[in-house]
Amino acid sequence: MSAPLLELENLRVSFPTAHGRVEVVKGISFTLGRERLGIVGESGSGKSMTGRSILKLIRSPGKVTADRMTFDGVDLLGQSERQMRAIRGARISMVMQDPKFSLNPVMTVGDQIAEALRFHARLSKGERKARVLSMLEAVRIDDPERVSRLYPHEVSGGMGQRIMIAMMLIPEPDLLIADEPTSALDVSVQSQVLDIIDDLIRTKGMGLIFISHDLNLVSRYCDRILVMNSGRVVEECAASELADASHPYTRGLLAAMPRLDETREELPVLDRASWGGT
């Protein structure tokens, strides 16, 4: 395998609460090559916070520490906010979990995607526009001309997600962190959009961190999977082996999924109190 793209050692994130500082990420370590890493797990287990930490997007009073956090040889912990701005978007980009909330409400969709091209070679206005429209088309938006003129509140949930994905892919980053990127898409559009991401991984050698609660999807689209619970990684396995996972938490997740030919009157749930959560 090639040199790791990302190395994380003992990542911790904490927030002050009424009962003192609480850690929501409790010492996570992993390395990522030019591969597809899936992160699944309990709601509130720290998946989004892990993704945001890598981009140093945790705002005060939240606090991030790590023994090591390097990206392609660059020590992220030592980067100034200004240096981080040059990395974000251009080299590492993140599709946020609440796309419509993360988009700028007073700027049209087309202008926002064009902005994401600002780091790249000087393109003429016309070239930019053409790139934007072809990217929207690539994420299966019908009528990209019309949609590029809409404001975020005028697009549907699934369109918002695809716009966010288009915006994050257009600068061709080295690492894409995708936080529930396709949760609002119908299954057939979902696989088409994921194929585009897959294509960039294969042709451009991009790395992917794919955060999702959809176990089937993650096992289909990733190479390796981390299962998180209460701020910790409780299980790590090859994606193809997820169905044989051994940790009781992972087994519980698998059992809780409804099936297409469901006959159970009630779904089994996990006893969450036993591992507390944050």
Next chain:
Amino acid sequence: MSAIRLENLDISYGETRITHGISLDIAEGESFALVGESGSGKSTVLRAIAGLAPEWTGRIELLGRPRGHGIDKAKVRDCQMVFQDPYGSIHPRKTIDATLSEPLAIHGFGNRDERVEEMLKAVGLDRRFRFRFPHQLSGGQRQRVAIARALMLEPRILLLDEPTSALDVSVQAEILNLLKRLRREQNLTFLLVTHNLPVVSFLCERLAVMRQGRIVEVANVDQLKKGAFAEPYSRELFTASGGV
């Protein structure tokens, strides 16, 4: 009695017509799903029923009474909506406690403190979240606050737009069990938008498949389980969901 009846509903945003001749009849106590293409108008139908998309022609009846084109105070209590984007239904500068207890105060409910505690528990949120603000919660925790808020007023109809798409499967299971129980105990009616066919299979009796602003097919859950659809687009969704 019908809980929701739509007749020839055409909904527009300005110049753009979004839906074309939507007709549906959903019985009280029924659980009905809307599935289909992204951008086909599913959320728009829910918004029109809730009074949030005022430009429509046709007819909308709720619990036997026609609804007008604006927000109708009397209908608010009977018919609550959980939005696709949880930020749409929870105020960013209010604590979870305020979000859940204010509607109770407005509609004159007593025992507010107890009701809030109970509801948080029902959606699987620990009491330590009660005095937090929405930005201090994870995506799935916010989604559960939105569901709790809709249930606070004990509505008779619940419009649910992708209510569990931000939730991990174990929390999803808890919410689905809760919805099923409430329906059994209170004869609640659900109109549920989702792209997750297994969720439909667990919770609903019938579903409508939408594409490009039209209903292409209405089927019952037995057809769904067997994949016995008449329309190619419905079958496509079925196979893409892993159905064989």
